[in-house]
Amino acid sequence: MVLSRRLPDAAVAVLTAVADVHRPEVDRPLGAEELRTAVAGADALVCLLLDRVDDALLDAAGPQLKVVANIAVGYDNVDVEACRRRGVRVTNTPGVLTDATADLTLALLLGITRRVGEGDRLLRAGRSWGWDLDFMLGTGLRGARLGLVGYGAIGQAVARRAAAFGMHVAYAARHPAAADAPPAERLPLADLLASSDVVSLHCPLTPGTRHLVDAAALRSMRPTAFLVNTARGPVVDEAALVAALEAGEIRGAALDVFEDEPALHPGLVGRDDVLLTPHLGSATVQTREAMAVLAARNAAAVLTGQEPPTPVG
Numbered sequence: 001m002v003l004s005r006r007l008p009d010a011a012v013a014v015l016t017a018v019a020d021v022h023r024p025e026v027d028r029p030l031g032a033e034e035l036r037t038a039v040a041g042a043d044a045l046v047c048l049l050l051d052r053v054d055d056a057l058l059d060a061a062g063p064q065l066k067v068v069a070n071i072a073v074g075y076d077n078v079d080v081e082a083c084r085r086r087g088v089r090v091t092n093t094p095g096v097l098t099d100a101t102a103d104l105t106l107a108l109l110l111g112i113t114r115r116v117g118e119g120d121r122l123l124r125a126g127r128s129w130g131w132d133l134d135f136m137l138g139t140g141l142r143g144a145r146l147g148l149v150g151y152g153a154i155g156q157a158v159a160r161r162a163a164a165f166g167m168h169v170a171y172a173a174r175h176p177a178a179a180d181a182p183p184a185e186r187l188p189l190a191d192l193l194a195s196s197d198v199v200s201l202h203c204p205l206t207p208g209t210r211h212l213v214d215a216a217a218l219r220s221m222r223p224t225a226f227l228v229n230t231a232r233g234p235v236v237d238e239a240a241l242v243a244a245l246e247a248g249e250i251r252g253a254a255l256d257v258f259e260d261e262p263a264l265h266p267g268l269v270g271r272d273d274v275l276l277t278p279h280l281g282s283a284t285v286q287t288r289e290a291m292a293v294l295a296a297r298n299a300a301a302v303l304t305g306q307e308p309p310t311p312v313g
């Protein structure tokens with residue numbers, strides 16, 4: 001069993017009970033080459049969303065590999081089909097990060113609509129300011145329309161929170177929501193984009209959602225609208241987003257994820273109509289431990305011949 005990153009003790013305890021655990025010697029994410037060397041001969045890999053699990057990595061691991069346990073709900077970093085061909089189970093960590101990610105989505109939504117980052121920068125820069133009737137006005141949320149792209153667990157958790165702020169919630173998704181989902185209007189994506197005051201992305205990154213928010217989609221949004229992305233960076237065409245902001249096609253964007261992480265599009269950095277956080281959606285002490293423990297349980301289950309709690313393939 002190989003870990004691509006050091007894990008919290010609670011997760012390591014789950015793994016050492018069933019396997020001989022190899023932890024990385026370095027305290028940083030491994031490069032692709034280092035990971036290929038590390039996985040040779042492993043029967044299980046517990047990895048991060050940064051780690052690309054593709055044919056080359058699976059070849060480097062060898063035929064005894066039984067499970068890839070990704071510590072993330074998104075698993076676009078794993079070639080699930082290549083794993084399936086080799087009989088390697090893939091697991092992710094849904095559920096345990098729903099609240100944390102929904103909370104950060106609301107933090108970004110509030111932050112961009114009420115200009116929190118911009119105000120913070122103004123004060124730190126020592127610029128002169130004074131309370132005035134029209135000073136740094138933002139956009140109120142009561143009665144505003146929130147459009148959720150994707151209505152899975154995280155989208156629904158955002159809907160519940162947004163309802164508490166008096167927002168009208170709609171969603172675009174391939175399937176209608178289950179009966180126990182919070183009430184929300186289902187709209188075709190084009191209508192959702194055109195009618196929302198805030199568009200928030202909660203879909204997985206797949207070939208079908210890559211650049212879902214492209215130049216045309218941005219142009220179809222209201223010029224007063226905001227875009228929030230806590231899903232995956234490549235769902236948005238970042239260059240098109242910068243151009244749309246520059247042209248005033250939308251009012252602002254709050255982004256926790258980026259097309260080429262950890263690099264940022266240079267056009268985003270200097271803009272006051274953009275709020276940026278470094279992929280913090282699940283970044284609470286409690287959530288990260290829960291994610292690592294769930295990934296460990298998944299790996300341990302496969303190694304002991306049981307069905308993993310949260311498989312994806």
Ligand SMILES: O=CC(=O)O
Pocket residue numbers: 049071072073074075097281282
């Ligand atoms: O981005 C984080 C995750 O997919 O869990």
